[in-house]
Amino acid sequence: MTALGIAVAVMVFGVGLDEVQSRTPIDVASLGPQVGERVPAFSLPDQNGQIQTLESILGPNGAILVFHRSASW
């Protein structure tokens, strides 16, 4: 194989690799506030129309805060 041939092969191979690697794997553990970080403040209505905030949902020892997909499915 000539030097040019090798260069072309490397280029073609390189493009192929790029395509395979173009999709960054999702790492859900790295998304959102991490351990030790404070979560963003929020203010949202609940099912009874009452406004709830981060402060209002916290108990004396903290809270469990669940993010779920939908209650309508």
Place this chain on the structure above:
Amino acid sequence: MELQDRLEELQAQGLGAAAISFDSEAVLAEFSERRGITFPLLSDVGSKVITEFGILNTVAIEALEKIGPGRRDPTSLDPAFEEDIGKYVTVGAAIDFHVGTPFPGTFMLDRTGRVTSRFFEEFYRERNTTANIMLKLGAGLAPIAAVEGSTAHLKFTAYPSDPYVTLGSRFSVAVAVEPNPDIHVYAPGAETMGYRVVSLNLRPVPHVRFEPVKFPESEIYYFEPLDERVPAYQRPFTLLQEVIVDATNEAEEALSQREALTLSGTFDYQACDDELCYEPVSLPVSFTLDLRLLERARYRDLRRARERAEANR
């Protein structure tokens, strides 16, 4: 929502509870009425808070942009993208109504709103039960359907974290062990010295996955006659094994007629005191949990109806 069933216990531990989704107040009102939910379900229409938290499901948005509202021909997609859609968006056909959802997960917060632990899943249909989260944090909720026993060497209580599970539930089986005075049992590492390590051995069940048993930190027991240092437990300790009910379409099909899930196996150990080592002991344990697939069935029917409507459009 099984969190509701644990609410009193959480409150007794000084914990508040809330859930956030992109549903409207009307949807949440209907849901909490139907399911008897008394803790706040927060309506994040437009997904502003979900986005601020940084957990907006970007795969759903990407899927809608690239392939439109319905998944028609998966073979034309990049396999890695197709895999992500199956893991994070839907195993069904319709994509559009997943846009705006978060990657589902749970944060445990301290009283200042700081994250103390977090639980996010790699497959959107799997999730930790509340009791499992509490158990993993070392703040177990009331044991249910416990198997209790005592032998010449120890007392043990084995129990599942939850009385009922569904597809995708990640729960635990715990074995709390209290060695008698002067007795020790062996911890991982002792097998290389010829001792039987304490363990829980549950038999395989179709469509159920078992994680490796988690062992708490052990201590080193010094056995003078042999000048031997062996990893062992002398004080009360708890073994935890996480169990996941598969949430694939095949599992859903296979389990749809079942009302209960039985896990059986043995609790095994070898005990010694300062002079004698006793024969290894193997004790049968068995737990039966309710399988609740009703909500799943409702969801599946809804999904199929939507898909039919989509196809007729």
